Amino acid sequence: MKIQMWREILDPYVLTVDELVVKFNHLIEEYRNMGAYSPIEQVHGRVKTISSILEKAQKKEIPLKDIEDKIEDIAGIRIICQFVEDIQKVVEIINKRTDMEIKSEKDYIKNMKSSGYRSYHLIIYYSVQTLEGTKKVQAEIQIRTLAMNFWxxxxxxxxxxYKQNMPEHIKGRLSKAADAIIALDQEMSSxxxxxxxAQNSFKIKANM
Amino acid sequence: MKIQMWREILDPYVLTVDELVVKFNHLIEEYRNMGAYSPIEQVHGRVKTISSILEKAQKKEIPLKDIEDKIEDIAGIRIICQFVEDIQKVVEIINKRTDMEIKSEKDYIKNMKSSGYRSYHLIIYYSVQTLEGTKKVQAEIQIRTLAMNFWxxxxxxxxxxYKQNMPEHIKGRLSKAADAIIALDQEMSSxxxxxxxAQNSFKIKANM
Amino acid sequence: MKIQMWREILDPYVLTVDELVVKFNHLIEEYRNMGAYSPIEQVHGRVKTISSILEKAQKKEIPLKDIEDKIEDIAGIRIICQFVEDIQKVVEIINKRTDMEIKSEKDYIKNMKSSGYRSYHLIIYYSVQTLEGTKKVQAEIQIRTLAMNFWxxxxxxxxxxYKQNMPEHIKGRLSKAADAIIALDQEMSSxxxxxxxAQNSFKIKANM
Amino acid sequence: MKIQMWREILDPYVLTVDELVVKFNHLIEEYRNMGAYSPIEQVHGRVKTISSILEKAQKKEIPLKDIEDKIEDIAGIRIICQFVEDIQKVVEIINKRTDMEIKSEKDYIKNMKSSGYRSYHLIIYYSVQTLEGTKKVQAEIQIRTLAMNFWxxxxxxxxxxYKQNMPEHIKGRLSKAADAIIALDQEMSSxxxxxxxAQNSFKIKANM
Structure with missing residues (x-):
């Protein structure tokens, strides 16, 4: 497929990521303006590279014409929280919004992957305006603590x-590090x- | 009114400006990706300062409670075009979008102000998501050529x-400059x- | 030459452009903080693309090993002024700085090109720190009014x-537009x- | 002191922070362009607020005229690394540069503060160009791992x-969290x- 075609395909996903990053970053601002604690600490976005899309399509045997339908993370947003408890709060906020619709959820925090991976994943539908009209695309939102993100x-x-061949001793170290992360997140939650x-007290002061 | 209150009032307007700037800038990108000429050259946004809002409210005798309703340009977007003809094209694009609704239009190009001011103004309604739900706000979009913007x-x-007391000789010079601008815009249109x-030929080349 | 090699060659030029844009933008800020009129209105920067570099090298018969020496505008800065008089002021400011050294100057305002092109060009030497130590590179600074830039x-x-074959009637129109630009710049200067x-009066007010 | 005066005082520090952020961010880019592992993961900068400066001046009994001399962290840069070992590498890189000079160093990693705080601090001298000529200012650079930064x-x-009165049970929890951080950083170092x-292998591939 020509680079020109790819650009036109990816264009609405670039816009989706840009809009969502602005919107989630603004939530941080909104909490700050109220002098309140923000459950969102950082927001990052990226559009999957063409080579990553092709690699995933090949691995999962997805024909090119089904790429936009079957690859749900062409647009990807990562929301970083300070505390494990904030993750559920962010899910609730997303749930209430009328500008995005949750298609599916995966809770890899309750159900940690065997590798030690933990995160909360949402697939959402989101509509953008293009020169050809409204286009509804999918985006993946990953929600994690700073510590989970680090790991x-x-x-x-x-x-x-290592691709599929990670040596056992590396796996072991990663697993130990994952334990340290859980311990850290628990201390933090406490x-x-x-x-x-501390953060809410700003508000009270500001309003006096 | 406390600064905290102002921040909470202006917050949705800040978000509106940020979202609209992303969206209009992306249109430029979309044209570029197609290898086509973009009717939009630059996009700028600003939220009116508190002191400007208060000044306008005082001058127009608007009570504080009616500010959001009566002051239509708290959120302001400026769209700069290369050619006079592009302005109408931009109005059409905005007209077709489903994420904003035109409330009113003023054509200061056909009907130049006595000062020499020329621009196309739109007031739109735009909805943003806040922590308290959906909020519909007004925004002003000014559309001009580079030359008009310069003037x-x-x-x-x-x-x-000079406030209301601009000396006649200055008025005269401004008026002459406005004439030079019109001459320039006409040469440019030609x-x-x-x-x-020239710009469309990129596309054809890229697709061959 | 491999893309990797190009990236390593262009890297100090990217840094040069980034640093210079920050520095010149800050001058605008410095004038604003003093409440004074700024001779600089906008600053833009770009690194020449690999294909433009190769095209220029071919046209001017420059061997690849001499590219960094002979192509003086790999790093390019454009400074936009409101008024013709500001251009000389900007040249003076650059002249006084100890972090850049002027190699050569071309005054296409006094000596307009036959096409109608007007601008003031400086080639400077500028030093950046890389992982391999200090590197002294060249950069081109173009200084123009808003109107000149538009043309x-x-x-x-x-x-x-049209490459080298621009039709006569187009040339004629461009030339007329160039005249309108000069008239406009003169009205503006007046x-x-x-x-x-107007802008200095801010300062006086602020200091009272 | 008037806000205008403060702006003029802080102006060179704003410029210092902007320049240093560009420069350190570019180092990340430089490593990436070589396909090599970057010891720097993130760079952040801030200028101390006027109220923080005044608070510190009062607490340390610094007269206003000595503020620029005695408060060394008006300009602050934070460099975040992935691994503890990267910190020393970053110090070496800074040490070799000719555009900044190290005034003093404090190693709170070898000598952890009683609170559990760990970081490497440098005070540097850095010169910026202002409209009044060259100005040499001080800046603080804090270098930490992601985990240390989190804590x-x-x-x-x-x-x-809590200001000076943090309850003992909170102190205890922070101290436990600091232990988890050290364990995590050690697992990561391994x-x-x-x-x-993994990151260097990009380079080898790219150069083949």
Whole structure:
């Protein structure tokens, strides 16, 4: 397929990512303006590269014409939270919005992957306006704590290096690191109430 | 009114400007991806400052509770075009979109202001999602050529300096400059077809 | 040459453009903080594309090993001014800086090109820090008014379309547009003193 | 002191932060262009707020005229690394640069603060060009792992809430979290060689 065609296909996904990043970043701003604790700490977005799309299509035996339908993460948003409890709060916020519709959810926090991977995944439908009219696309939203994200970044690099053949001793170390992450997230959760109070107290002061 | 209150009031307008800037900038991208001439050259956005809002409210005797209703340009978008003909094209594009609704239009190009000011103004309704749900706000979109924008910038500075008392000789010079702008825009229009062809030829090349 | 090699060659030029854009944009900020009129209105930067570099090398018969030496505009900065008089002021500011050194100057305003092109060009030397140490590179700085820039943008598109064979009637129209630009810049210059006063009066107010 | 005066004082620090963020971000780019592992993961910058400066001046009994001299962190840069070992590498890179000079260093990683705080701090001298000529300012660079940064962010919020009176049970939890962070950083260090190999292998592939 020509590069020109790919650009036209990916164009609405680029727009989707740009709009969603603006919208989720603004939520952080909205909490800050109220002087309140924000369950969202950072927002990142990316559009899948052409080579990654082709690789996934080949691996999952998806014909080119079904790519937009079957590959749900061409547009990808990552929302980073401070605390495990914030993740559910973010899911609720997304659930209430009328500008996106949840298609499916996967809770890899309750059901950790065997690798140690933890995250909350949503597939949403989102509509953008193009020169040819309204287009409804899919996007994946991954919600994680800072600690989970840290682990996932490392694991992704190692996966890239070893493909399917990660040595047992590396797997073991990753697994130990995943345990340290869980311990860390638990300690953090134990002070979450204190942090939220700290941030809310701004509001009270500001309104006096 | 407290600064905290103002922040909460202006928050949806900040979001509106951010979303609209992303959306109109993306149109430029969409044309470029097709290898076609874009009627939009630049997009700028701003939220009116608190002091400008208060000044306008005072001048027009608008009570504070009616500000959001009566001051239509709290959120402001400026779209800059290369050619006069592009302005109408942009109005048509906005007209077709389903994510904004035109409330009113003013054509200061056909009906130039006595000062020499020329621009096409739209007031639109636009909906944003806040933590309290959907909020429908107003925004002003000003559409101008580069040359008109140049003149308007200069005139704005002079207006600021002299308020209602601009000396006659300055008015005269501004008026002469406005004539030069019209001559320039007309010369430019006479090569518009050539420019559009030049840019469309990219597309044809890219698709061969 | 491999893409990897090109990236390593162009890398210091990307850094040069990024640093210079920050620095010149900050000058605007510095004037604004003093409440004074800024001779710089906008700053743009770009690194020449690999295909443009190769095209220029071929046309001027420059061997690949001499590219960095002989092609002086791999890093390009464009500074846009409101008034013709501001251009000389910007040249003086650059001249006084100790972080860049002027190699050569071309005044296409006094000596307009036969096409009608007007601009002030500087070639500077600028040092950046890379992982391999200090690297001294060249950069081109083009200084123009908004009006000159407008004309140059249009002319560039037409040049691209017609290469060396621009029809006479198009040339004639461009030339007429160039005249309108000069008339406009002259009218503008006649109100420059007023504009500068207007902007300086902020400062006086702020300091009282 | 008037807001206008503060703006003029802080202006060179704003420029310093902007330039340093561009420069350190470019290092990440430079490593990526070589297909090599980057010891820098993220760069953040901020200029201290006027109220924070005044608070610090009062607490440390610094007269206003000595603020620029005695408050070393008016310009602040934070460099985030993936692994503890990267921190020393970043210090070496800074040490070799000719555009900044290290004034002093504090190693809170070898010598953890009693609170559990760990980070490597540098104070540097850095020169910027202003309209009045060259100005040499100080800036603080904090270098930390992602995990250390995570802890420091949480601790900062709690410090803000409790000032000098943090309850013992909160201190205990923070201390436990600091232990989890150290364990995590150690597990991560044990796979650092693997990650670096993974990222370097891009380069080898790209050059073949």
């Amino acid at each position: 996932a970044t490392i694991e992704h690099s190692l996966q890239y290096k 002070v979450r109430g204190e942090i939220m109070d | 308007a910038t200069i005139e704005h500075s002079l207006q600021y300096k 090569v518009r077809g050539e420019i559009m062809d | 140059a943008t249009i002319e560039h598109s037409l040049q691209y379309k 109100v420059r003193g007023e504009i500068m006063d | 420091a962010t949480i601790e900062h919020s709690l410090q803000y809430k 796979v650092r060689g693997e990650i670096m190999d």
